[in-house]
Amino acid sequence: MDQGLNFIGKSFKRKDGPDKVTGRAAYTQDIRLPNMLVGRVLRSPHPHARIVRIDTAKAKALAGVKAVITAADTKGIKHGFVETPRYPADQSVLAQGKVRHVGEAIAAVAAIDEITAQRALEAIEIEYEILPAVFEPEAAMQPGAPEIHPSHPKVAMKENWANIGGKTETGWGDVEKGFAESDYVREDRFDCQLRTHGYLEPHVTLAHWEAEKLNVWTSSMGAFVKRAKLAKTLDLPFAAVRIHKSYVGGTFGGKIDLYPHEYAAARLAMITGRPVKIVITREEIFQAFRHAQPLIIEVKTGVKKDGTILAQEMKVINNSGAYRGSGVVVIFLAWGFTMTAYRIPNLKFQGYSVYTNLTERAPQRGHGNPKVRFAIESQMDMIAEALGLDPIQIRLKNARDAWEQLPNGDNTHQAGLKDCIKIAAERSGLLAKYGQSRKNPPADTIRRGVGIGISSYMGGTLIYPNGSGVIVKMNDDGSATVLTGAIDIGQGSETVIAQIVAEELGIGMEDVRLISSDTDTTPQDIGAWISGMTYVTGNAARVAAGNAREKLLALGADRLGLEVSELGFGNKSVFAKANPDLKITYRELIAASIATKRGDTVIGEGFWRTMRDEPAHPSLATAKGRWTENYAYSAQVAEVEVDLETGKARLVKALTVHDCGFPINPALVKGQVDGQVSMALGHAFMEEILIKDGYVLNPTWLDYRMPTVHELALSEDVDVITEKYQVGKAYRTKEVGEGLVSGILAAIGNAIYDATGVRLHSTPFSADKILAGLRKIERQKRQAAE
Amino acid sequence: MYERPVSGLEAKTKSRSRVIVLSVNGETHEVMVRPRHRLIDVIRDQLNLTGTKDGCQSGTCGACTVLLNGRPVLACLTLAVDCDGKEVRTIEGLAENGQLNKVQEAFLDQGAIQCGFCTPGMVMSATALLDDNPKPSRHQIDKALEGNLCRCTGYNAIVDAVLQASGQGGVKPVMK
Ligand code: FES
Ligand code: FES
Numbered sequence: 001m002d003q004g005l006n007f008i009g010k011s012f013k014r015k016d017g018p019d020k021v022t023g024r025a026a027y028t029q030d031i032r033l034p035n036m037l038v039g040r041v042l043r044s045p046h047p048h049a050r051i052v053r054i055d056t057a058k059a060k061a062l063a064g065v066k067a068v069i070t071a072a073d074t075k076g077i078k079h080g081f082v083e084t085p086r087y088p089a090d091q092s093v094l095a096q097g098k099v100r101h102v103g104e105a106i107a108a109v110a111a112i113d114e115i116t117a118q119r120a121l122e123a124i125e126i127e128y129e130i131l132p133a134v135f136e137p138e139a140a141m142q143p144g145a146p147e148i149h150p151s152h153p154k155v156a157m158k159e160n161w162a163n164i165g166g167k168t169e170t171g172w173g174d175v176e177k178g179f180a181e182s183d184y185v186r187e188d189r190f191d192c193q194l195r196t197h198g199y200l201e202p203h204v205t206l207a208h209w210e211a212e213k214l215n216v217w218t219s220s221m222g223a224f225v226k227r228a229k230l231a232k233t234l235d236l237p238f239a240a241v242r243i244h245k246s247y248v249g250g251t252f253g254g255k256i257d258l259y260p261h262e263y264a265a266a267r268l269a270m271i272t273g274r275p276v277k278i279v280i281t282r283e284e285i286f287q288a289f290r291h292a293q294p295l296i297i298e299v300k301t302g303v304k305k306d307g308t309i310l311a312q313e314m315k316v317i318n319n320s321g322a323y324r325g326s327g328v329v330v331i332f333l334a335w336g337f338t339m340t341a342y343r344i345p346n347l348k349f350q351g352y353s354v355y356t357n358l359t360e361r362a363p364q365r366g367h368g369n370p371k372v373r374f375a376i377e378s379q380m381d382m383i384a385e386a387l388g389l390d391p392i393q394i395r396l397k398n399a400r401d402a403w404e405q406l407p408n409g410d411n412t413h414q415a416g417l418k419d420c421i422k423i424a425a426e427r428s429g430l431l432a433k434y435g436q437s438r439k440n441p442p443a444d445t446i447r448r449g450v451g452i453g454i455s456s457y458m459g460g461t462l463i464y465p466n467g468s469g470v471i472v473k474m475n476d477d478g479s480a481t482v483l484t485g486a487i488d489i490g491q492g493s494e495t496v497i498a499q500i501v502a503e504e505l506g507i508g509m510e511d512v513r514l515i516s517s518d519t520d521t522t523p524q525d526i527g528a529w530i531s532g533m534t535y536v537t538g539n540a541a542r543v544a545a546g547n548a549r550e551k552l553l554a555l556g557a558d559r560l561g562l563e564v565s566e567l568g569f570g571n572k573s574v575f576a577k578a579n580p581d582l583k584i585t586y587r588e589l590i591a592a593s594i595a596t597k598r599g600d601t602v603i604g605e606g607f608w609r610t611m612r613d614e615p616a617h618p619s620l621a622t623a624k625g626r627w628t629e630n631y632a633y634s635a636q637v638a639e640v641e642v643d644l645e646t647g648k649a650r651l652v653k654a655l656t657v658h659d660c661g662f663p664i665n666p667a668l669v670k671g672q673v674d675g676q677v678s679m680a681l682g683h684a685f686m687e688e689i690l691i692k693d694g695y696v697l698n699p700t701w702l703d704y705r706m707p708t709v710h711e712l713a714l715s716e717d718v719d720v721i722t723e724k725y726q727v728g729k730a731y732r733t734k735e736v737g738e739g740l741v742s743g744i745l746a747a748i749g750n751a752i753y754d755a756t757g758v759r760l761h762s763t764p765f766s767a768d769k770i771l772a773g774l775r776k777i778e779r780q781k782r783q784a785a786e
Numbered sequence: 787m788y789e790r791p792v793s794g795l796e797a798k799t800k801s802r803s804r805v806i807v808l809s810v811n812g813e814t815h816e817v818m819v820r821p822r823h824r825l826i827d828v829i830r831d832q833l834n835l836t837g838t839k840d841g842c843q844s845g846t847c848g849a850c851t852v853l854l855n856g857r858p859v860l861a862c863l864t865l866a867v868d869c870d871g872k873e874v875r876t877i878e879g880l881a882e883n884g885q886l887n888k889v890q891e892a893f894l895d896q897g898a899i900q901c902g903f904c905t906p907g908m909v910m911s912a913t914a915l916l917d918d919n920p921k922p923s924r925h926q927i928d929k930a931l932e933g934n935l936c937r938c939t940g941y942n943a944i945v946d947a948v949l950q951a952s953g954q955g956g957v958k959p960v961m962k
Contacts, residue, residue, distance in 0.1 A: 013961040017894045020902030021886065021909060023837015023877035030836035198937045200841045200849055200903040249839070249903025250937050282842040490901030490938050667897040667960045671939060675900065678940030701846035701935065709931040712941040 103288025178311025182302030201249020222527025449755025453746030457739025460532020485525025543606025811879025
């Protein structure tokens with residue numbers, strides 16, 4: 001880290017902390033407007049049905065009901081998580097003709113109060129013709145399965161599978177040759193449960209039509225994406241849609257893209273001329289909203305005796321739910337997460353996104369990476385054991401180096417993966433502990449185990465709006481007002497941006513005030529959903545503050561009669577480097593400028609876009625095109641405890657060694673690490689959405705268990721610093737908010753094996769599965785003895 | 787004697803509504819509630835104290851935790867009529883003369899806040915614990931916070947904050 005930095009690399013308290021700890025922070029659910037109506041959404045009770053008839057007359061006639069809308073009241077404009085020529089928009093804002101999952105939005109009402117709104121929903125008459133439904137992707141793929149949508153034409157041309165929403169097919173080299181040359185080849189299949197995001201704040205939207213403009217407050221992770229989708233589906237100019245800032249109570253991937261209630265609140269507000277607020281219940285979220293992406297992963301790997309990977313073949317099947325959603329993205333990402341961690345000379349990758357009669361999917365922190373790493377890292381350990389290698393050796397053998405050119409044209413830059421692995425091994429004493437439980441089992445029934453998993457993650461890529469702008473306005477007293485579209489969803493973006501601006505301008509943290517996430521008053525922003533905020537918006541803030549600083553320095557040069565190159569800055573002043581006593585404060589400079597220079601206001605502007613020369617994001621179908629310029633790497637070690645009697649396992653300790661470039665705010669980074677470890681242990685042991693015939697059986701937190709304080713795991717982290725920050729220079733931070741749910745999940749699986757000898761191929765690692773595994777080992781032992 | 791006919795609306799209101807008296811953060815309020823109203827409805831909708839959060843409406847997340855006569859309760863599971871004559875403290879009522887209480891300070895110092903949606907409930911539970919037991923053990927902290935979900939922090943910094951607030955464990959502020 002550069003010496004002489006005053007703000008970067010320091011753990012400043014959150015800018016929004018005081019508001020949040022006193023209850024002042026206004027989240028969308030806290031905002032209300034005069035004359036406000038209550039909105040509610042009518043949802044499908046069937047997993048798959050044709051809508052034969054809808055009659056809203058009775059609902060409309062109820063006293064206190066101000067508007068009822070169905071698909072007939074929309075412009076019929078479709079939208080989609082992905083909208084490309086290959087994958088055009090495929091979702092209606094309200095169901096048109098057919099419903100494809102339980103909970104699909106069909107109609108919405110606005111009424112004077114909640115009870116009236118509820119009565120209105122009940123008064124809407126709908127006649128359905130029930131259609132056969134299918135919920136498992138491998139069943140849905142079979143020719144002759146109930147058709148949810150026709151298979152994608154490009155796939156249907158070559159393959160006979162049903163319900164294929166999209167396919168990613170890519171690779172290089174010659175896998176058959178690679179397998180033929182391998183000393184050891186193994187094939188495994190992994191799968192996982194359906195999980196949800198678990199943001200504490202429910203979805204809420206408030207919309208109001210005023211001054212020829214739609215004003216919207218909504219719990220989201222990217223205001224500019226929301227504006228684009230609302231403007232499109234409502235057929236309004238962008239200038240007629242304003243997304244306002246409100247505090248956001250957690251997202252984790254589940255609040256991007258457009259949701260029907262957001263459209264409905266907006267449309268109902270436009271029809272009634274009154275503000276309409278729709279608060280979604282927790283049960284609705286479980287039953288009808290987007291969850292994560294369960295993947296089935298088949299992986300075949302061939303290696304040399306020394307563990308070097310020669311070839312890998314991957315098949316990934318995604319249960320994408322009723323629409324394309326982010327399903328066609330996750331099959332692309334599964335390839336990306338596969339190829340970036342280990343060197344694979346020959347690869348064949350196929351990913352299928354398959355429609356089923358469940359809710360469409362959203363990204364969830366890690367977007368497929370936990371499942372990919374779980375598969376690959378588990379298999380790595382199995383291969384290592386078969387070859388008599390240790391888990392560290394085999395990983396170091398195959399780990400990507402710094403400055404490696406990747407097959408897609410990306411470069412790993414200063415990738416710290418090998419350092420991460422080495423430090424993780426040393427810090428945890430993994431090699432001394434590994435295998436001990438199995439070699440010398442203790443007398444009692446508690447077994448300890450240790451395991452490692454590595455991962456990589458992209459940081460920011462090209463997704464609408466691709467880049468971020470920031471404006472820094474200097475005030476007369478030398479303080480700065482920063483306009484940024486960034487949204488603080490808890491990660492601390494406002495604090496980080498303030499640190500960067502303070503550093504670049506030489507002013508205090510208390511001198512920086514932000515106006516953020518408002519589509520009318522702040523510049524466009526990439527949003528808090530593709531792990532690029534600190535890199536993309538942060539660099540834009542750096543450029544904007546630098547731009548303001550240059551203007552101040554020019555004014556200073558003028559006043560002090562020196563060249564700009566002879567000047568330094570700090571403490572809200574410009575000074576002569578040769579004689580720091582010769583100085584002038586920003587306040588004085590701005591006053592002088594107003595008096596003598598017509599007061600050209602000092603405003604800095606900055607813009608940043610990752611991969612400036614790339615026209616667009618890579619092809620989701622072929623993976624061609626560059627993906628990111630910022631690969632983050634990590635190695636994580638889990639220590640677990642398993643009770644052989646009950647089969648219950650728990651994470652005792654997690655070590656995360658990560659390369660995030662450098663931390664702008666180490667305490668915020670630590671917060672991300674701890675949160676991800678906790679989320680991963682929820683994935684590993686607790687969380688599962690149970691579905692029967694398309695209905696969620698456990699739509700409450702009572703039955704969908706998330707980690708509580710009792711599940712707190714010790715979480716240690718080490719930052720492998722590979723980049724640095726220099727004032728006035730572009731910097732490269734790498735992401736730290738998503739990738740770290742992955743290696744640790746795999747590490748937990750490997751640690752359970754280490755503790756017990758039970759190798760699990762599916763998550764969650766439930767007591768049942770562990771007990772079954774233990775019994776199997778006993779049986780095998782008995783058979784061997786007989 | 788002539789009796790004025792009672793309108794349907796009046797009949798409804800008269801028969802089911804009643805006035806209760808609450809002391810909220812030291813201020814006395816008279817509010818009109820119906821039997822179905824919960825404490826959270828009164829706090830958030832009638833008194834406009836929106837610091838108390840609504841995460842699940844069903845007693846499973848702890849975001850709505852407030853103190854009723856000093857004890858933590860879930861405002862979404864507490865009937866308003868049962869609070870008649872009682873003292874309620876919400877997150878807005880913790881700071882005195884603009885001075886945050888030591889739990890609030892510790893949450894800021896330890897980085898125990900991310901999205902902040904669990905924070906009010908979490909701070910209320912922790913405050914109740916320390917009011918009752920100034921030096922709780924780690925186990926007692928876990929018991930006191932077990933009903934408060936946090937999806938962001940993994941609880942590590944939250945537990946550190948409670949330790950700091952109770953002057954235990956040598957936990958130093960981690961943030962400037
Ligand atoms: S809102 Fe009361 S416990 Fe969740
Ligand atoms: S800080 Fe977000 S839920 Fe606790």
